[in-house]
Amino acid sequence: MKICIEALTKRYGDLEALKNINLKLEEGMHGLLGPNGAGKTTFMRILTTLVPKTSGKVTYDDIGISDKKAIRKLIGYLPQEFSLYPNMTVYETMSYFFLLSNCKPTSSKITALLKEVHLESCKRLKIKALSGGMKRRLGIAIALIHNPKVLIVDEPTAGLDPEERIRFRNLLTHFGRDKVVILSTHIAEDIALSCHSLTVMKKGHVAYNGKVSDFIKKGRHCVWKLPVKLDDLDHIKKRYTVISTVLEGEKASLKIISRTQPDGAAPINPTLEDAYMCMMQEGE
Numbered sequence: 001m002k003i004c005i006e007a008l009t010k011r012y013g014d015l016e017a018l019k020n021i022n023l024k025l026e027e028g029m030h031g032l033l034g035p036n037g038a039g040k041t042t043f044m045r046i047l048t049t050l051v052p053k054t055s056g057k058v059t060y061d062d063i064g065i066s067d068k069k070a071i072r073k074l075i076g077y078l079p080q081e082f083s084l085y086p087n088m089t090v091y092e093t094m095s096y097f098f099l100l101s102n103c104k105p106t107s108s109k110i111t112a113l114l115k116e117v118h119l120e121s122c123k124r125l126k127i128k129a130l131s132g133g134m135k136r137r138l139g140i141a142i143a144l145i146h147n148p149k150v151l152i153v154d155e156p157t158a159g160l161d162p163e164e165r166i167r168f169r170n171l172l173t174h175f176g177r178d179k180v181v182i183l184s185t186h187i188a189e190d191i192a193l194s195c196h197s198l199t200v201m202k203k204g205h206v207a208y209n210g211k212v213s214d215f216i217k218k219g220r221h222c223v224w225k226l227p228v229k230l231d232d233l234d235h236i237k238k239r240y241t242v243i244s245t246v247l248e249g250e251k252a253s254l255k256i257i258s259r260t261q262p263d264g265a266a267p268i269n270p271t272l273e274d275a276y277m278c279m280m281q282e283g284e
């Protein structure tokens with residue numbers, strides 16, 4: 001499966017939410033990062049046929065996005081917000097969504113999907129008894145009912161505890177072996193730990209598209225560790241972008257972003273989040 005996006009634009013009245021987007025996405029895990037309002041949700045909603053594009057071309061292999069029926073068969077979508085009936089059990093919920101997807105709900109199919117998302121022991125639990133992470137895993141099982149080739153997930157790990165985040169990431173990576181998985185999130189670490197490729201969106205355009213590892217390299221010589229006295233803290237904060245502060249008695253250890261080496265600072269290897277912060281600062 002290959003998704004080709006050519007010269008894609010989207011306008012909401014006078015606002016150009018997507019500007020000339022060109023991308024090719026194949027099987028594997030793709031991360032989508034960008035600040036609020038960058039256009040990520042608009043982009044994903046166009047890919048899922050929920051929002052019409054203004055111009056440009058989007059194809060899934062040789063199927064055009066205008067063929068909504070065919071495209072929807074190829075896609076599983078887990079939106080940021082989705083609601084389930086609190087008094088239904090997990091099993092009843094799956095049966096219900098099988099019917100909505102025009103698929104016959106059989107016990108073996110439901111059990112197999114619940115097994116994939118590690119919820120097979122929760123069949124009889126009511127939705128209201130599930131944790132946030134369990135609900136999202138059930139959301140993935142629902143999105144997989146029609147065995148899609150593409151899985152699009154919007155902010156799936158927000159609010160989850162570390163253990164559930166790890167479980168969810170591993171689940172997505174598992175599906176990335178034979179599906180195109182697009183993971184949109186504000187949690188850069190989730191992308192660093194699960195995605196091979198990355199698209200960074202900024203103000204409606206693609207600011208970066210390529211390997212996660214190459215993006216992180218761009219943050220080299222931009223992130224510094226700087227020990228300061230507490231009295232100097234306000235002055236430093238006015239001068240530099242401080243991304244972390246650890247207080248140690250009368251001193252503070254800062255991580256700062258700067259294209260030039262500040263006095264007394266030592267370079268440190270950037271994380272994906274650091275590299276992202278460097279990019280967001282540029283052109284501000």
Ligand SMILES: Nc1ncnc2c1ncn2[C@@H]1O[C@H](COP(=O)(O)OP(=O)(O)OP(=O)(O)O)[C@@H](O)[C@H]1O
Pocket residue numbers: 012015017034035036037038039040041042043
């Ligand atoms: N239905 C709409 N009508 C008008 N403007 C919209 C609509 N949906 C989104 N926008 C605008 O388009 C731009 C992109 O919004 P979008 O929700 O796609 O960004 P985002 O990157 O997903 O943001 P977030 O991270 O906050 O979810 C924003 O300026 C937003 O206000």
